[in-house]
Amino acid sequence: MKIDLHTHSKTSSSRAFLVSDFHKKVSVALQKKLDAFVQLEHLHAADFFEFSGFLKVNYRYEKDYYLLDGLKVFVGVEVSVSEKHDIVLIGRREDIVSAAQELFQRQSGKSKETTGDYISAEELIRVCGGFELIKILAHPFRHNKTVDLSKKVTEGLDAVEINSNEISNHGEYAERERVERLADKLGVSVSGGSDAHNPARVGCVVSVFDSDCSTIGEIKEALATSRVEVYTKK
Numbered sequence: 212m213k214i215d216l217h218t219h220s221k222t223s224s225s226r227a228f229l230v231s232d233f234h235k236k237v238s239v240a241l242q243k244k245l246d247a248f249v250q251l252e253h254l255h256a257a258d259f260f261e262f263s264g265f266l267k268v269n270y271r272y273e274k275d276y277y278l279l280d281g282l283k284v285f286v287g288v289e290v291s292v293s294e295k296h297d298i299v300l301i302g303r304r305e306d307i308v309s310a311a312q313e314l315f316q317r318q319s320g321k322s323k324e325t326t327g328d329y330i331s332a333e334e335l336i337r338v339c340g341g342f343e344l345i346k347i348l349a350h351p352f353r354h355n356k357t358v359d360l361s362k363k364v365t366e367g368l369d370a371v372e373i374n375s376n377e378i379s380n381h382g383e384y385a386e387r388e389r390v391e392r393l394a395d396k397l398g399v400s401v402s403g404g405s406d407a408h409n410p411a412r413v414g415c416v417v418s419v420f421d422s423d424c425s426t427i428g429e430i431k432e433a434l435a436t437s438r439v440e441v442y443t444k445k
């Protein structure tokens with residue numbers, strides 16, 4: 212199964228959601244023969260909850276994904292934490308909305324500019340404990356960050372991400388090498404995601420599982436057993 216585990220439908224979090232951008236992303240994913248992608252927006256994005264409602268009203272949902280022309284669309288939320296990392300959460304739609312509401316209340320809707328007011332990664336992991344969620348440390352080395360997270364946090368992660376923007380900035384070999392080294396150190400899997408904010412970029416980095424996944428539990432299991440390869444495509 213070929214899945215892009217990190218995509219957006221908005222060119223920026225402050226911009227209003229456009230249905231046409233979402234549809235374009237779906238058609239690009241189908242052209243690139245993806246089996247699935249994860250639809251994410253940032254928790255602090257304008258209209259995050261409205262977009263969740265839009266999907267619910269307009270598309271068929273079965274097992275743990277929306278089905279659009281044979282393409283599986285899983286959903287999630289990308290959450291910034293006070294350690295200046297972003298953590299991607301992927302889950303069933305009702306779990307994502309509930310977890311996002313709880314996290315949003317704790318963040319009090321802080322803007323991206325006030326990162327000091329974000330909740331800590333430990334608090335995020337605590338909140339997530341009430342839900343079945345896949346937790347991925349997104350682009351761990353962006354802006355030359357170091358990863359200095361507590362064991363309580365790293366033990367809660369399912370994967371660390373090889374990210375297309377970091378490949379563009381540092382080259383594929385360097386990005387793979389440092390993320391794989393981190394994954395080994397933490398004892399988690401690697402995952403691949405385009406982090407596309409432009410529909411055309413969907414699928415430029417994908418995760419390939421050796422089996423088909425239809426549920427959050429199955430994706431979690433695939434990551435846990437390291438049956439995942441990360442491929443990049445221009």
Ligand SMILES: [Fe+2]
Binds near residue numbers: 406
């Ligand atoms: Fe992202």
